[in-house]
Amino acid sequence: xxxxxxxxxxxxxxxxxxLIEKIILPKINSSxxxxxGDGAILKISTEDIVFSTDSFVVNPIFFPGGDIGxxxxxxxxxxxxxxxxxxxxxxxxxxxxxxxxxxxFEKLLDSISEAAVKAGVKIVTGDxxxxxxxxxxxxxxxxxxxxxxxxxxxxxxxxxKKDDVIVVSGEVGNHGIAVFAEREHLFEEQLLSDCNNLxxxxxxxxxxxxxxxxxxxxxxxxxxxxxxxxCENMDFSFQLFEEEIPINRKVKSVCDLYGLDPLxxxxxxxxxxxxxxxxxxxxxxxxxxMDDGKNAKIIGYVTEEIGGKVLLKNKFGSIKVLDKxxxxxxxxxx
Numbered sequence: 001x002x003x004x005x006x007x008x009x010x011x012x013x014x015x016x017x018x019l020i021e022k023i024i025l026p027k028i029n030s031s032x033x034x035x036x037g038d039g040a041i042l043k044i045s046t047e048d049i050v051f052s053t054d055s056f057v058v059n060p061i062f063f064p065g066g067d068i069g070x071x072x073x074x075x076x077x078x079x080x081x082x083x084x085x086x087x088x089x090x091x092x093x094x095x096x097x098x099x100x101x102x103x104x105f106e107k108l109l110d111s112i113s114e115a116a117v118k119a120g121v122k123i124v125t126g127d128x129x130x131x132x133x134x135x136x137x138x139x140x141x142x143x144x145x146x147x148x149x150x151x152x153x154x155x156x157x158x159x160x161k162k163d164d165v166i167v168v169s170g171e172v173g174n175h176g177i178a179v180f181a182e183r184e185h186l187f188e189e190q191l192l193s194d195c196n197n198l199x200x201x202x203x204x205x206x207x208x209x210x211x212x213x214x215x216x217x218x219x220x221x222x223x224x225x226x227x228x229x230x231c232e233n234m235d236f237s238f239q240l241f242e243e244e245i246p247i248n249r250k251v252k253s254v255c256d257l258y259g260l261d262p263l264x265x266x267x268x269x270x271x272x273x274x275x276x277x278x279x280x281x282x283x284x285x286x287x288x289x290m291d292d293g294k295n296a297k298i299i300g301y302v303t304e305e306i307g308g309k310v311l312l313k314n315k316f317g318s319i320k321v322l323d324k325x326x327x328x329x330x331x332x333x334x
Contacts, residue, residue, distance in 0.1 A: 005100040010130025019128065023102070027109035028092075028116070032124035040124035042089055048149035050085035052076055055142045059332040061108070063182045065175075065193035066268075068141055069108035071334060073115035074197045074268060075219070076145040081202040082215040082271060084155045085147030087119060092126040092143055097136035108139070119197040121145065137332075153206060157230050157274075159213040164302040165280035166238060167273040169201045169287055170194060170246065170295045172223050173265030177251045179333045180260075191250045194269035201271055201292050205283055211276035218272055219334055224263040224322040226272060227310045232324075237309040240300035240322075263312075264325050266333050274302070 008015040025034055032040045054075050061068040073090065080087040092112065096105070116123055171194065178193040180186075198217065205212055218226035223245070227238045247262050255262050269292075275283060280298050287293025303311075310322040 003102055005096050005098060005102060005105065005130060007098050007130050007132065010096070010128060016128065023106060024109060024128075027106065028113050028123050030123045032122060033126065037125070040089070042124065042146065044088070044146075044148060046148045046151070050080050050083045050147040050149055051144070052079040052083070053142070053144035054079060055140065056334060057137065057140050057332055058179060058334055059137055060179070060182055061138050063179050063193055064190040065178060066195035067108060067111050068139065069111035070115045071195050071268060072141040072143045073112055073119060073121070074195055075334065076143040077119040077121055078198045078217045078268075080145050080147035081198050082217050083147070084153035084206070084215070085149050087121045087145055087147045087199075089124045090116070090121050090143050090145040092123050093141065094126075094128045095136060095140040095142075096128065096130050097138050098130055098133045100138050105139070115197070119199060150206065153209050155212065155214050157214050157234070160230070160234070160236060160274050160302055161213070161276070162236065162302055162304045163277050164213055164274050165277050165298050166227075166240070166300040166302070167275060167280060167283055168223065168246065168270055168297060168299055169198070169273070169293045170270040171248045171251070172245055172267065172270070173251045173255070173262030174248055175268040176222065176265035176330045176333045177254050177260070177262065180330050181254055186254060187250065191248070191254070194267055196269035196292065198269065198271050198292070200290055201287060204286050204290065204293070205271070205273050205275070208275065208279045208283060211279040213274040213276070216272050218267050218270065220266050221325045222262070222264040222266055223272065224261070224310060225325045228322070228324040230274070231308050231310065233308055235307045236302050236304050237306050237311055238300055239303045240310065240312045242312055242314045244297055244299045246295045246297050260329060263322065264329050266330070268334065277301070
């Protein structure tokens with residue numbers, strides 16, 4: 001095989017078959033995928049399923065802590081998890097730019113396979129297209145996922161009540177700033193993306209399912225935009241305490257230097273949980289015992305003094321309103 005992807009690899013002919021059978025299938029060990037049907041016939045053990053899809057265009061495609069392959073799996077798995085489901089199956093589609101190095105593609109396949117195994121999902125169907133040189137950015141990936149709804153878990157923002165607390169499972173803003181720092185070559189000692197699946201974290205939180213109101217992974221737009229989306233047009237607001245929000249010192253340094261705000265920077269490995277006050281501390285203590293949740297904290301609470309706002313209180317007692325992100329602070333980070 002050549003060292004680079006050519007247009008013939010997307011023709012549907014011999015080269016396409018060669019790419020699938022000699023490169024993709026050996027890297028991704030899936031009996032369903034090996035059938036090479038136009039779709040996959042799946043066995044589901046519940047009447048309720050969760051379905052999600054996402055596309056990934058991150059630049060650069062390799063970054064400290066992950067790559068576009070790992071990101072494509074974790075991103076869709078996490079969307080399924082925060083909807084209260086057990087991720088089971090994902091599809092995998094590539095749009096590859098002509099001239100993309102085959103060894104880089106194989107490296108991404110290794111990441112995808114490893115991430116899928118770690119998350120407990122099967123890759124069951126997919127597609128590959130090749131576009132002309134300069135019509136892409138090396139590679140784009142689309143994934144879609146199916147999860148089995150967890151019985152008796154009902155997550156809805158309408159369930160959020162006054163005095164509920166806001167838990168974050170880890171440091172805020174790591175992914176977006178890590179990708180930005182890699183683009184700009186800012187650190188000799190690399191800042192790592194938090195790109196990871198949330199299986200362990202979400203399943204630990206859902207041990208208290210009767211007291212869990214809502215879950216969300218704060219990706220594009222970060223913590224502040226995600227919370228704004230939750231309280232928009234609602235009767236409640238979120239009161240956050242600036243000193244309680246866990247932020248990596250390197251993330252803070254980059255943001256201070258470039259005029260960025262870590263509260264609006266994307267994450268790919270933490271969850272926001274709105275839970276009842278009585279289980280908040282219990283959940284945080286449980287998460288702190290895990291590698292994936294060692295930086296978990298309660299960062300605020302739900303108030304009904306006003307509606308539809310995200311309020312940030314600093315150590316001096318001053319309060320400011322955090323609005324939705326009005327522009328693309330860091331484009332192409334997922």
